[in-house]
Amino acid sequence: MSDRAFLSLENLTLSYGSSIAVDKFNLDIRKGELVAFLGPSGCGKTTTMRSIAGLLTPTSGRITLDGTDITRVSANKRNVGLVFQSYALFPHLTVLENVAFGLRLKRMPAADIEARVTAGLKSVGLSAFSGRKPAELSGGQQQRVALARSMVMEPKVLLLDEPLSNLDARLRVEMRAELQRVQKETGVTMIFVTHDQAEALSLADRIVVMREGLIEQIGTPEEIYNNPVSSFVADFVGFENVFALKEGKLATPAGAVALHETLPRNAAGFAWRPAGVALDTGPFKGRVKSVSFTGNLREYLLDTPLGPITAEVSAALPVHELGTELSFDLPLKAAAPLQRFA
Amino acid sequence: MNRTLSFSILTALIVFLIGPFLIIVAASLSAGDTLAFPPQGLSLRWIVKVFTVESFRDSFIMSMILAVGGTFVALLLGVPAAYALSRYKLPFGEAVSTVVTLPIIVPGIIVGLALLRYLVVPFSFSIGVALFLAHTALVLPYTVRVVSSSFNNLRSDMEEAAVLLGATRLGAFFMVVLPNIRAGILAAFILGFVTSFNQVPVSLFLSGPGVRTLPIDMLSYMETTYDPSVAALSALLALMSIGIVFLAERFLGFSRYV
Numbered sequence: 150m151s152d153r154a155f156l157s158l159e160n161l162t163l164s165y166g167s168s169i170a171v172d173k174f175n176l177d178i179r180k181g182e183l184v185a186f187l188g189p190s191g192c193g194k195t196t197t198m199r200s201i202a203g204l205l206t207p208t209s210g211r212i213t214l215d216g217t218d219i220t221r222v223s224a225n226k227r228n229v230g231l232v233f234q235s236y237a238l239f240p241h242l243t244v245l246e247n248v249a250f251g252l253r254l255k256r257m258p259a260a261d262i263e264a265r266v267t268a269g270l271k272s273v274g275l276s277a278f279s280g281r282k283p284a285e286l287s288g289g290q291q292q293r294v295a296l297a298r299s300m301v302m303e304p305k306v307l308l309l310d311e312p313l314s315n316l317d318a319r320l321r322v323e324m325r326a327e328l329q330r331v332q333k334e335t336g337v338t339m340i341f342v343t344h345d346q347a348e349a350l351s352l353a354d355r356i357v358v359m360r361e362g363l364i365e366q367i368g369t370p371e372e373i374y375n376n377p378v379s380s381f382v383a384d385f386v387g388f389e390n391v392f393a394l395k396e397g398k399l400a401t402p403a404g405a406v407a408l409h410e411t412l413p414r415n416a417a418g419f420a421w422r423p424a425g426v427a428l429d430t431g432p433f434k435g436r437v438k439s440v441s442f443t444g445n446l447r448e449y450l451l452d453t454p455l456g457p458i459t460a461e462v463s464a465a466l467p468v469h470e471l472g473t474e475l476s477f478d479l480p481l482k483a484a485a486p487l488q489r490f491a
Numbered sequence: 492m493n494r495t496l497s498f499s500i501l502t503a504l505i506v507f508l509i510g511p512f513l514i515i516v517a518a519s520l521s522a523g524d525t526l527a528f529p530p531q532g533l534s535l536r537w538i539v540k541v542f543t544v545e546s547f548r549d550s551f552i553m554s555m556i557l558a559v560g561g562t563f564v565a566l567l568l569g570v571p572a573a574y575a576l577s578r579y580k581l582p583f584g585e586a587v588s589t590v591v592t593l594p595i596i597v598p599g600i601i602v603g604l605a606l607l608r609y610l611v612v613p614f615s616f617s618i619g620v621a622l623f624l625a626h627t628a629l630v631l632p633y634t635v636r637v638v639s640s641s642f643n644n645l646r647s648d649m650e651e652a653a654v655l656l657g658a659t660r661l662g663a664f665f666m667v668v669l670p671n672i673r674a675g676i677l678a679a680f681i682l683g684f685v686t687s688f689n690q691v692p693v694s695l696f697l698s699g700p701g702v703r704t705l706p707i708d709m710l711s712y713m714e715t716t717y718d719p720s721v722a723a724l725s726a727l728l729a730l731m732s733i734g735i736v737f738l739a740e741r742f743l744g745f746s747r748y749v
Contacts, residue, residue, distance in 0.1 A: 251656030
């Protein structure tokens, strides 16, 4: 049972006129899994999420939830929860009435509603705020009301639209912990949409990287972070130095450049994180164009014949002034081989 | 220097705006027999007389029916129209918006004449019904405009949230949308009521036996009788309008919607 897909999207396609927002999307999600849809705006992640919720009707393809085809089931009968980026609380209702809204529509006995709402508000730490209106709450509190409002419905899937992006740094950490706790306690299947790689890496069990309506890569945070399959994913997860490979050499503005190590020919390209670039050693030369201090590390942007190179070294090392010529190397052991370029 | 200038302009403006009203109020309190300013002596007899003139009573009721009923029907048409215009990208949305606002742009005289010439005369349409239609059409632009701005200020994801919690689209509209645009609807109602109640040019053409709005009745009363009772009635009506707008501002923040 646990191996079988709980939510499965088969060849899901959504198009608006001639433009295709999501193109033959295939994904199986296990029960209790926490999945992130990651990508820049316009990549189709929100469209996919909204079609799971039933707010958009797919042009073609199939959505199956818990063994039932829900492709044509209307949004109010799917039992899929959605925490909106704007929270979408009902401003004329109190916190308690907001959380009770769905249960009242179900015509559940008043005592059961009260028990569930009380438990729901308690679990997000807002019992003391039940009589307040949404406008009297902070953004973080509003989001927790929205979370409670969805969770008291005991949804089969909980969708979250950019759950951390409206919060400041401290609240982000809190909300991340909150979501992980809710997920652990209830075992609900969660999908969240984000454009922030750090958010996806820190929260998800599995990440689906999307680009222009297509899935670019699916993997665990470790896989995505360490082994990006394409230059797009590499760029998205912080590989600042990305090169295509042509006949065993790196394609650069200065033409094909060979490394002193032999590059495997089966890769389409190679990518290095700033920390993977070795400074003050190696065959290449570059001039310091900018320096920025980031705490433990110092980041150099170098102007080189290979194009701009970003390198990161310990901030404890002596600082190189602007305009200084430095030697550097791109060691193969720090490189991520890419299966696809562009 | 600059201060003095702006102060004088402001004073002139206030005198110009409020002056006529004060003159009317003063004239209505006159003890004399003709409409005059300054008033000759003080008395409340003309104010009392307003309530005894039978035609005023009938035309007041007619005006009330038109203002309340016409605005109500305009809201029944205007709220769904405003909703559709602000929520959906309609194929002829722009055109519909323009057509809906036409009654404000087209002079009332023309609307009245057209209704009389092409609706009442050829089809022996009842004048009362034509008058009701005219007032409804006249108020419709205001309801659509005011309610549209309420819809535009209301995020659509609230309705989606209600649907995902089990509500139907229609249910979401009544449970989530309507309660949050109540103030806008009331503002539209007041604006429509005042517009309809004070309307002259359209009603001028659509008057007949037993069908006459209060402003038209006042005009014809003045043609035969030049006593201060018209001033007294004007003052009472102005006070009514001021009262309504004051209450609306006090409880709803009316000025946000107009």
